[in-house]
Amino acid sequence: MPKFNESFVAEAVYSVLERLGVSPVAARETDVPLLNLLLDEDATFEFVPEIEEVLDVRVPPEDWERVQTVTEVIVMLQEHVKA
Secondary structure, three states: OOOOOHHHHHHHHHHHHHHOOOOHHHHOOOOOEHHHHOOOHHHHHHHHHHHHHHHOOOOOHHHHHHOOEHHHHHHHHHHHHHO
16 A cells, blocks of 8 residues: 655545535634535545545444544544555
8 A cells, every 4th residue: 555645635635625525724724524515425425435435444343434524534544555
């Protein structure tokens, strides 16, 4: 699995959020709950597999259940790509 630096992980999260319809400004509101940013339930289900594909990482469902904000998602993903 490739290793990515912290800024790459954050930019990947922002990019995927933007592709799913979140405005670039809102995507960078790191303290906002992720579910509040995504426009509908389908976008929520699209986010997880898309970001995992971009980062070439698989995150256990229980780890996804523990995160809420964009910041928490970025930190959790950074831990997984470093593993």
